[in-house]
Amino acid sequence: MPYNEKSRANLKTYKPLDELTEEERQRQIELSVKGGQIRGEQIKNAKTWKEVCNDVLKTRVNREKAVKYIGDDVDLLVFDEKGLCSLQEVLTIRSMQIASEGNVKALEFMRDTSGQKPRDEIDVRADIMTDADRSLLDNIKARLERETNG
Secondary structure, eight states, X not given: OOOOHHHHHHSOOOOOGGGSOHHHHHHHHHHHHHHHHHHHHHHHHOOOHHHHHHHXXXXXXXXXXXXXXXXXXXXXXXXXXXXXXXXXXXXXXXXXXXXXXXXXXXXXXXXXXXXXXXXXXXXXXXXXOOHHHHHHHHHHHHHHHHHHHO
């Protein structure tokens, strides 16, 4: 977006470091340190997507909620002494139901999550340097050493 006169007027102008007084320099350093500390705290306290997802999946649900999600297949779940199971277990059964209905993506999800995913990377190894290349490099190295020492 091009700057117009109004937006230019709102821009804060900064002095180059060599034009700052010692007090102004010290204040900038203090503000930088304080800002860095605050940002470090924000990063430390922020949960990652992985942490949030893991917390959600650990949520315990009762039989009634499990039935709501997966219906009669609730008998496939193992409930603890309080009558609860994890949401992860419920969602796994639901994914299995969807996969059994012919949904290929759900089937791939079940396969991949169970650790049976085929490898995506291809291991390619090739030694492209020939003996002639190595000999040439040795000759160049020897010539450079002679020029440097002689």
